[in-house]
Amino acid sequence: AQKITQTQPGMFVQEKEAVTLDCTYDTSDPSYGLFWYKQPSSGEMIFLIYQGSYDQQNATEGRYSLNFQKARKSANLVISASQLGDSAMYFCAMRSSSSSARQLTFGSGTQLTVLP
């Protein structure tokens, strides 16, 4: 069984500062993918970044980077230079190679608030 754990229900960060959102996962599959999505108050889920289990380097996409620590089974999202528009719910998700549905297993999310 796969499981994603996000232990931070809510986080606050000052504008222009960096913030780390935690995500740990559990799977017995050697091949898997890790995803982060952003959900603003409008509701749409916006794909941010992807990390494959065999990727040697941490993924980066603009101000987003993924701190992937395979041995610790963690995939934390780092947002640099926070902006007011970053205020949203953030979800970590995983897909494993054994998933016949190619489905994503989502965590419970972290509500990020960026303060001016």
Place this chain on the structure above:
Amino acid sequence: SQTIHQWPATLVQPVGSPLSLECTVEGTSNPNLYWYRQAAGRGLQLLFYSVGIGQISSEVPQNLSASRPQDRQFILSSKKLLLSDSGFYLCAWSVPITKNIQYFGAGTRLSVL
């Protein structure tokens, strides 16, 4: 470029009434299609997925059904809505190769009264 359309954005329905939510994808062929439900303040729960026309897999037994009459069209239905069907419904698509990243529609907020 690929786009996904989902409608309606908001829906208020009485208990016992039927439901039909539609999702269409443009700019890609033979995508994987998904229906998720999100309860207030919670994560996403996969309801149905489809890897091709007429191929539907259900993840959670419930009052809902799904159909894929065309390659890029995915429909979520119910014959009789329950109060517990209220929630935020999201459609998603992915290309079934490599990273298989799922891209979501804008969602439908359903209130069953």
